Amino acid sequence: EPEVTQTPSHQVTQMGQEVILRCVPISNHLYFYWYRQILGQKVEFLVSFYNNEISEKSEIFDDQFSVERPDGSNFTLKIRSTKLEDSAMYFCATLESQLHEQFFGPGTRLTVL
């Protein structure tokens, strides 16, 4: 069964550093999402991406965040200058069409020191 993959599984970084989280979507999927989950809290929507542009973003997704699909396959989330409160699990999800279900990746655990 096809699956969404994410790298790295765990990223440790210093506050103020830039990080890039990567996602490889399922091959025929057209819609891409990033979510985050702070330890012990609920899964929160960050951003959705379709047709090479952001479709929707939450209030969490401020100017420190950006997304892109640089090579037509990988879908990346960049945090320009990490803060302690960015420590969380980050999940990528992809969707074939809006009539289907979202498939989630295993997540990247980001630890900001």
Place this chain on the structure above:
Amino acid sequence: DAKTTQPTSMDCAEGRAANLPCNHSTISGNEYVYWYRQIHSQGPQYIIHGLKNNETNEMASLIITEDRKSSTLILPHATLRDTAVYYCIVRVAGNNNNDMRFGAGTRLTVKP
């Protein structure tokens, strides 16, 4: 999007059916009911979804009331590996901007 209400936690004996309720009294006519679960800190896993008819797949059954204001997810023979947080989400399908909005969910504990 309509909001959902779920019990915070539930227990179920191994081998028995687990019935997880969800209230969505303000659901709109074009909103689907989706169920996901999250085992420990893994990525959410899709279980099932439906609009107004009852649905069944290899994982579970979804029973939606006739007025669509509530639904029940049924795991027919719960195993220890079904211990997870279960999320009921209502969402419009066919809208390009729709994401999944997760609540707190129900923490199901399957006990031996």
